[in-house]
Amino acid sequence: MSRQSVRRGSWETGFAAVAAALLALTACGGSSGTPGGTKTYTIAFISQGTSNSWAAQLDAVASKAAKADGVKLVYFNGQGDATKQLPEIDTAIAQKPDAIVLVPLGGAADTGPVERAMSQGIKVVLCDSTITSQNYTSLVTPHAETAAVPLAQWLADKMNHQGNLLYIGGLPGNTTTITYDQGFNSVMQKYPSIHIINAGNANYSISTAKQLAATAIASGKTFTGAWGVGGEAVTGLMQALIDAKVNPAPPIGGAAATNGILRLAIQNKMEVASLQFPPTSSQVCIDTAYKAAKGETVPKSINISDLPQYGPILPPLDKYYKPQFSDDMYVGTDSVLTVDELKALNLVK
């Protein structure tokens, strides 16, 4: 008993000491002056946060864009978790920024906070994925629905409009998944001879996608085509087809193009049609938010895929593949970030 309480005492003392030291330390570096002269706009950037490499590239581009525009970027880390991101939107609103750039994690759930921000006159730019309502300033995204159409059409044509299609789903409930599916379905329902074999949802996980696809392939069905929702699903699908030595591999469609998907496709002579779903779009998001903050009118919707550098990626793929960069680089990131900046992100081999 006594030994224990002595111990606890020492822990508590240690804890208090560390706390005091931290307080003292941090007290020194607290204040920062407000720059005079022209108004510095503040943009709250509510990111997907530290969850995956796509988000990391998106964040890097956003902070570079903010510097270029001379705006103050306040970063909110969604930690890849919709329940954690939700309250952050409201705290961001409480800080009264000039604009909010939101990368929605829970597209549907974010509806409420976005409406509250709009009602307080804060401009909200949705980046890369939409919400359920129409009440926002601007939506910057490749139009997944329409962008998926040419890919699905390419795939259907490659399949000669018949046979089994191996489908690996995304994250159920996720807005991107939903809009993507809409585009895919709008094409496929034209072809009743194409049988969609749904192998399950990969929840944007490569290893789940690979395991699901491997099982589906092992069932003995022959596939004339394959479709994956999300770059992870496509990667897992490709790995499964490669490892099962399916030769020739069926044509594959789906987003989003990474350097790695291109590498796999070229190395294994696979036909892959993919979509640029570029993390670089945050540059457009920040610029749009900056313009909106300044009071300029901005378009309600900016379709990234319409911009010349972001079109669909159809074979041949050689011209997109950059062997000097790592698998994690999304096609197009190198068009915004310099090699040094890419190096800092582990993206240069």
Added chain:
Amino acid sequence: MKPLDRTEARSQLSTFAAPPNQGGREPRNVSGSSSPRNPVRTAGVVRLAYESVASTLLRLPPTVRGYGLPIGTSLLVAAVVAVVEPGFYRPANLHVVMQQYAVLGLVTLGQVLVLLVSGIDLSVGAVMNAALITIALMNHYNENLLLVSLVLCILIGAGVGVTNGLLVSLRDVPPFAATLGMTACVQGAILVYTKGIPAGNIPTALRPIALDGIGIVPYSLLICLAIGLVVIVFLSRGSYGRTIYAVGRSAEVARRVGISTTAVRVSAYTLCGVFAALAGIILSAYVGYVDPAIGGTYNLQSIAAAVVGGVSFIGGEGKPAGALIGALFLLTVLNVTTLSSLNPFTQLIVQGVVMLVAVSLFHLIKRGSFA
């Protein structure tokens, strides 16, 4: 005459039918059906069905219950699978199942060791992620470091395990919380180190572990089964196994016969970490691509597999062989539902229900009663 409620009738009947001084029969059959402390008046029919199954199983001799039933149940499951989804038995599919089983089996073996010393390890997924990240980063530029990276993976797994074990045994931290905190630390460390972009390669030299093998049996499965055999033998016959069970059932008694409970606990967590690292390596080899969330579902799956296989949470109860069968059962369910081309959401429901039923049945066989 007032119609009798069915359970009421039963209990009245049995009071007369089985005078207590005759002996021999289990009294719980007599009084079990109308326990006044029961929180709810249960539907008599369900209860009756339950108990008739229970008493049928109970009447079987212990040896049949011990060995026959698991084997019988497995055969039954195998037969059901053959009818529901014959595609399961295609060599190609069996090959895939074996590849995936090697991973789940290994994690489950580790989890069993921890469960046996009345712990739980929720950091196996994080260790698997760490293993993949280590391999990917160290082999980013050249593949000469493959072996070094594998050794490092194992060391990381061992390190996480040792920390878990020390927290649990020296600071009495609940295992659930300790390993949860450890998960946050490991994942956090991965994030800090990679800045969110792992950007490496799984070396091709590693891949045959999971992809190649003898016939349709991949090397990874052989590794898993070899380790499984060692664990089974050491737990049932080895003195280490005795110390594990002793610590799990009564740490105080174990301590008093000179067993270092700290050492036993730490070793169990360490082995679990090492097995998880091995599973991470094998899964990396199987997936062949950098997926930093590779260990995602293995925490809960390994626990479920162990419990379905009869390993209990209270410690000291259950066998690794049972857990391996549990893992096989779980994987079969997952595989069959995937093959079934059911709606993926219906698959979730089926998986949940099958798991609950399997565990209930296990309890039924073991305790012979639901009362």
Added chain:
Amino acid sequence: MNVERALVSARGIYKHYGGIRALADVSLDIGSAEIHALVGENGAGKSTLVKIMTGAEKQDAGQVMVDGREAQLTPEKARELGIGAVYQEPSLIPAMTVLENVFLGWEQRFGLGLLDHRRMRREAAAALDNIGARIHLETEVATLSVADRQLVEIARALVQQARVLIFDEPSAVLSGVELERIFNVIKELRSHGLGILYISHRLAEIFELADRATVLKDGRVVASRPVNELTMEDLIHLMVGREIGARHLRPEAARDRIVLEVDKLALGQDREPISFELHAGEVLGLAGLVGSGRTRLANALGGIRPARAGVVFRNGRPVRLKRPSDAMRAGIVVIPEDRKREGLILGHSVRENLALASLKELSTIGMVSAKAERRLASEAVKVFAVRPPAIDVATGTLSGGNQQKVVLGKWLVRKPSAEVVVLDEPTRGVDVGAKYEIYNLIDALVARGSGVVLISSELPEVIAMSDRVLVMSAGNIVGELKRGELSEERILRLAVLGREHELAASEGGGDAA
């Protein structure tokens, strides 16, 4: 006693556990202002009867009548009807306070479930005062001594206005002053008209305390008579069905070789260091009240809870006793007091338990030899007369006495055999037959040349078995008595009053109470 006057009575109770008969046609009355003793060997069915009378278990047949009316008892119902119990294994929640425990399941409340803290505090304080317990209401029960916990349980029964109070072997965990205190409390309760059912192994207590005794044997009542119509011999006869002659004393040990020397062992702060010697072939009794430091000393010798300072010599060489394995290596064995928690793994088979302390000896390259293990277990079961003599049954199914034999067996079949054996309350909760078998075992131990330290709260046992007795009080050794000097009074006086009083008393002419 006729049924009308009884507060609670059992009528023709039957109970089976999985084919094993626990009770058959048991009837028993507890009257007002009566202390009714229930005696019987272990496994005679006493605890089962208590469980049934407190609603913790349900009988297969028969009735429990309260105030002459049949009652379907559950723990809550029993409480409402005024049946309280003080269990052998405390039924308190360690992490909760005394106050919370006293009113657990009996919380006093205003409307809306709001607790009436003030009233509960007042009543609990009054109840504790009543029985002379000075325990703070906000103390966590985990920090209380065993005796205090029992007082809390009695207080609990009192605030619940129990009219019948059942004590399940309180003396098993208490001794001396504490027991005296509980006895006084019990008598006080009787004078207030409560009916008491008192269960004990210690027959002497029955004569001191009870008005009436009921003897159970193999689940049946063999006698129920007023105590003044009974003698000790009658009781023993009724319980075991045979006379047990007085034990004749073992010839005194030749004190030639010192196997254990304890030099200034410090057991705690504010405690004098302890020194003593143990000879080969000697039984050294260690008497004293519970909490006097006997178990602490045993644990220090076993490396279970190392001493703060001091040296222990084995055969003249100093040994390190920092952990149990040190003691095992030094040939010191401590048989613990609490066999269910410290001695046995109840879920293990008898064989596994027996082998547990000998794993190293039974193993080659980390594998336990099944053959050697079976041989060891079969031998132990035979030598220690474990009944039933099966080695693959779960230890939890054995009776208390046989469990104790397994504990003894676990330690004593070890090779090399221990030269120093410390037995901490080896006969607690053990029936009479097993008790004598354990005594014979102690004889066999000293005969082969081991030194035995016997810790016991039963003074007749200590006196009969020991060559020498050390008396401990408040963590110190307060006296040493040779065989010729042994008497219950002297031991008790030392234990209760300490050394100075003993000296003063003997100088003053020794008018012992």
Added chain:
Amino acid sequence: MRSVGWPNHWVKRQARTLLAWSLLIFLFLLTTVLSETFRSPAVVTETFKGATFVGMAAAAEFFVVVAGGIDLSIGSVATISGMAAAVLMNGRDQNIPLAVAAALGVGLVVGVINGLLVTWVKITPFVATFGMLYVLQGVAYSYSVNPVGQAAPTFYNLYEDSIAGVPVLLLVMVGFWGICWYVATQTAFGKHLYAVGGESGAARLAGVRTTRVSFASYVICSVVAAAAGLLELTQTYVGTPDLGATLLLTTITAVVIGGVSLFGGQGSVIGVLGGSLVLAFLGQFFDSVQVNAFFQQLIEGLIILALLGIYRQRVKR
């Protein structure tokens, strides 16, 4: 060992709660010193509001954990109840009572099933509620993968409305935590929860209906979790099947930081409140001070382990 109580027994018993709250105050001061943006009542208020959902779910988990169980299905219960309420409300005020009743009803049904699985079928709580998690997720997605329904205006305005400058949501939370505190400490049932979690056998002997109590703990847990899902609807406006997926681990983290022993029988409601606020303010700290976000998870993990190391749980024998 002293049998007379210490004067500081209260501090000893509440040590874990105090520790969680000290950490919270420390975080609060640290953030205030380091960040200008944080020094605004609106931001602090929002942070408090942001802790409501996780806090409420943590309170739900508290009831089960303190009674010695665990419930892994709370996230999916919250999800389904939110979806059910959104669908039934369908943007109309007059549907609010029905929707609220249905949402809580969902919680009740799941709680009863969980409770039965654990107390009657006697499946380990971990596995029973894990299976339930699968089933509920499947049900939610089978109903709709898309966002469904629409909260009624009066309902979702709760999030922003305030009475005399105090946000309604905070009043609701004060009331909610008050009730939880009341149930846990001021009622017999609360005492029984602790008793069952602490030493179930002893509690039974003392006349506590242990089966009933642990059954009730699952029902309360699910109903409160359903209420949390309902409350979340005030923030999100629409029901969505993917919201509660990550709730479980966050919740358990909050419970653990709040000093509740996962062995059962120890911990306090106020501690859990502290724990959930610590998580909210930790997130706020990172967002306000703009520290390298990659450290967030690591620091969270280290805090958990440090607190657990300090707490030293009592191991059940």
